[in-house]
Amino acid sequence: MTRPSALPAALALALAAAPASAESVLRIGMTAADTPTTTGMPNNGFEGMRFLGYPIFEGLVLWDLTRTDRLATVKPGLAERWEQAADDKNTWIFHLREGVSFHDGTPFDADAVIWNLDRYFKQDSPQYELPAAGITRARAPLVAGYRKVDARTVAITTSAPASYFPYMAVYILFTSPASFEKAGRDWAKVGTLPAAGTGPFRITRVSPREAVDLARNDGYWDKARMAKVDRVRLMPIPEANARIAALRAGQVDWIEAPAPDGIPSLKQAGFVITTGSYPHVWPWFYNIGAAGSPLKDVRVRQALNYCVDREGLITFLNGTAEPSVGWLKASDPNFGAPQNRYRLDPARGKALLAEAGYGPRKPLALKVMVSTSGSGQMQPLPMNEFLQENLKQTCDVDITFNVVEWQVLLNAGRAAPDAPTLQGANALNVSSPSSDVAVMARYFSSANISPKGFNFEQWKDDVFDASLRTLAEATDPETIATATRAAHERLVDDPPWLYIVHDLNPRAMSPKVKGFVSPQSWFVDMTLVSVP
Template structure:
């Protein structure tokens, strides 16, 4: 098919002025001086919230989550030759209770303090868990609670065993539970008290975490300033940089312009057509295969949704030209034919192997009642930019034209900001927030069984979890239950393969591409490791 021109889609009016104002701010900024300051241009339209559970998806966690606010369990981001695994964090060790597989015991690291000097201990853990999971708590934070409940839908109860030990119990046994705990971050209770017990004021203090960087200044819509925390508990992994400045620049070309002008040192998701010239100018381009997928989420649960019919969902997966889209993106992605990559040993052997096959797609649509005289129509909610969204406007326009050409599918778009889209994904299928959307374009990690459970388990229907589609497959649920109970690696792998086969043959998503995590950087930057993870380790990075 012929690649479309760059999009003429309508966009929210706030994003462009905000970016223009930011570029002006950067242009007038004073030189960094003797301090080493890393300036990062994010894809977000605003700075992530700074209370300790950032919004703006995993980009918020990447830059204003783990560098500042840590979890009991952390990602091991030290290697590039394998998928990122877990390592002990604020808990020096953890295990399933031998008496009850639903209960996990976390032994806290002693001697850790928050940036404000107050102790991190079992009381601080319980206080934060109440903040996320106890609605009648005086310090309950609804926005952070919504994020945490969706990421950790299995949490049932928790209790303090002693000053250095906490038990967390899940609703059902889950061997992968540590892969959910990694997303629970901890803020100093003293931050809430100093802000007059008002979460809206906590971010302006700024809030205190335990990480290698601390927040020193938050300017909404403009920047967040981080400073190295020299008292970081992990002395071997203290940051090399003096400061990090995080800036929201949602337009890809504006990010490139800021990098070329020397106003930033690192940009997320450069526009693909700008990458060759950036390379020629001496900038460093990093890409790498990692567990991440760029799909459309099908709204199966909405009343009268055409996507209730599995034949329609399968048909759409045969109607798109993934290879052409990869070419359009200048090779910064690879085709997706399932939640996992086809090369993954846990991909399995599904009956359907999706590829561009318009005749098969049209035949399936005709069986479902959508022939030439009655074309299928979809309304897709998409974002202007955002965490892992790559280039959502031109990519979605490509798909719009592609589906019309191959299978006579009519697609319209509702264009919103990234956080609005994320909020919609936690709504029920016919909620007003969805504005009648039959699909959502939200990029997703595909790193572990914990993510698989929260996205696809029938126990995780939105708004409780992240199964926005309200997708239920009994064979998938059975395989997930086997996986959750198993301890033998071979049994876990077999169950994962079975579960993934159901994700392909009974697809809850339109599988489009896996992105390659492209970013562009100043050649002066040293020490960056691009792990097989959505997250990065800023402590390794240095600048002269």
Template sequence: MRHPHRTAGLGLAALLAAASPAIAETTLRIAMTAADVPTTTGMPNNGFEGMRFLGYPIFEGLVLWDLSRADRPAVLRPGLAERWEQDPADPKTWIFHLRQGVTFHDGTPLTADAVIWNLDRFFKPDSPQFEPAGAGITRARNPILAGYRKLDEATVAISTSRVASYFPYMAVYILMASPQSWEKAGRDWAKVSTLPAAGTGPFKLGKFSPRVSVELLKNPAYWDQARVPKLDRVLLLPMPEANTRLAALRSGQVDWIEVPPPDAIPSLKQAGFNIVTNSYPHVWPWIFQLGGAATPFKDVRVRQGLNYCVDRKGLVEMLNGTAEPSVGWLKPSDPNFGKPENRYGFDPAKGKALLAAAGYTPQKPLAFKVMISASGSGQMLPLPMNEYMQQNLKEACGVDVTFEVTEWNTLLTAVRQGPDAPILNGATATNPSSPSSDAGVMARYFLQAFVPPNGFNWGQWTDPGFEGAFAALETARDEAGFNTAYAKAHERLVDDPPWLYIVHDLNPRAMSRKVKGFTSAQSWFQDLVPVEMP
């Protein structure tokens, strides 16, 4: 099964020539997995790869990720807000104190009014500046945001629909663009994307060619002078096909590729390229649909059985060690993994027994369709990985799996729809990879309140034990109480699995030895500021 590589008819050499006729000495050229350049209005599409390269480097939030260390999962740090706290009188309200002296790339100041303008852009459909595409992404990542107001010129209050100890982990996904960008474009978001739009980040947008390339330029006037980029320019090139990325790196046409083909890693190392990996909060699953009319996944025995049918170690071997087996949303090494009753391993006998108890036997085999993408943010190598899964489940447990292969953004659109939506074309499971970084992500993927369009609980899973544990987590007043509730919530994700847990990615990248200063953060996002080229 293969999906055509679409580059608007351009060969790789022509694509690079069109993107950049002259490469400066301090230019870093990166081949992304995306099939297109992420959108450039200030809230990029293409999932977290869009945020990685066209989000945080240019457009910042009140809260940011600390991506400076490789030895621990990324934590939060102050961004456009110097500090924040829950209102002592109302724990549903968070107060953000804005950083002073920050300007957008167009020279206009960051003010409380600019923050409110951006919140209206995402959360107020009748505002003149409402941007449907960016709003859909931002609202899905902030499903509990209920209101906001300016307290004074340097302070903004944001209210949530429920008490949420983790709200800063959602606020990190609300990016700020200059209101002047929209005015300059004649109040037309389609034109904003080609201006380019102005953010506040260490890089600013340069030339933009849809489906071809986009460049990021150093922002010498960045508000944190200790974090002015060392590079003059970063050139981003969409290359969804892994072998195309590999050829570009080997020929010297790019300096850095996301997700090299695993079977090429030994030869890349032998040729002097750096292979960079690190554990990070990323799970690559199949998500079960429990709410549809024709789904087989309402029976927990089917979901548990499938989790015992997967030869995860075999898949890791196929990926040349660039992943690790997944037996839950969190990794077993995570202190909040808990002590679930089920510890999934490759046990076909147990898997088949559970399927048989649910009514699926060799005479009546389990059969279903999974919607998958050909590439995309965090998707690793979805075609060969899913072909492996198809063969594994057939041979181990007699399960018949077919695929609906689509483009990454189409898959993202599908998982924001209800069950049996026409876009799914009969699929009752989907394969978008997921962050597993914090309780804020857990909320929007698994709480019953966040079925689409309110969040990412596409499978419409609900579990009373999970709901109760999560309620305790949301109102926890100390770290010990929070962690106890978090572990209990995760135990329910394992024992009443809404997903088929397959692998955790190790975030592989291949780079020229000329690339210096990169730290592989334990995060979906990475810091380009300290990177150097000779």
């Protein structure tokens, strides 16, 4: 896969424009094909949140990304504490932090919270932003209402009890209302102002398809998390070999998802390769809801999970992944004890396909929508080509691809099953976090069928829904754990996805990058990083 690759003209221009001063500058090559949007709710999936979400725009709840020995948990952010209302499990009370200001100097208070919630959830509000609303509603689908209690307190009501709601609130980010007014109430202009958040970095320059520049926010409210670098430059470099070329040339300091067969030579040249097991899965989403879909039959969905050569794919990826046999890793205590333990077993896969009416005379044929690059997508084209050949050889399954840009694929994941935008796709290759029960609910609850939520598959399992309801209403940790295990067993035995691999989050860095922590999370804390 690795070969010399010329840098695109736009990238070369962005690199040439890098700050040339004594300031410390961290330059990062992202996998995105374009700069994520900069209004305060970035697109481009969780890579957008990683680099142009949390570092600039924060939520009432934040991730704790300082540890590597456990799954990342949530911690107080713009709210210093929260609790469920004593008389109503559907209502959460958030107590806002004192002394926080947006980058433009305006105060963060309850009015700013309500203004932003209206931006996402109130379609007739002047500040309603449709793209950002679509992203936020899908990640926090339980929000049913909200109100200002006083200047430092807000209440958010959910449509049903949800013990895990703070893990949804972590994805609701806040932008200064003054940014909207300064841009003439035009969100397209807000993105180039630049917009103001409350985070440890502030945006200083936006050049679409080239770069976004950040600077340390010297007025950040959390003095223990002041950024160690003066500036950060974020550049979209969607092609893996172009990212490696930029790193080797000293034009960037850090790249996401290096091409696996380039890793040994990068190590030999003195670059640092970081990997780590974390809650993230690289699957195919089955389109179960489409009219006439062969994936309506659970035997077909199970069969494909027995036909995949996960170990062969991991070898192909130079060990930068581990096998996925469920939404959670098999080592996770909440994996449970499902009846199916997926592995490469072509005989069983073929038998299940035969029961469903498929075989040599009528081979199963599927069209899969895949991306050229993107957030958490690893190496999507060569990996999917491997699977295409693998499934043909093991179980005589014919796979064709519709290759699209990453954001187009993300949009398809929120479409109805027979929407023209899907172009007849039977499955989507979209990577996903598997970090907590809130994500599980978003992706698999029958209440969150697309376009409301991320249940693209239109999957419904009564036992899963009942288990999810139990853990949502419970407060006892053991009851929650038991129900979580029962729910996950259904995700394995009645699979809405083809489980393929969990990636190991590889990135390559110059040895001058210091202090980086690879947490058990999709997100990272850039405030910890320093460069000379």
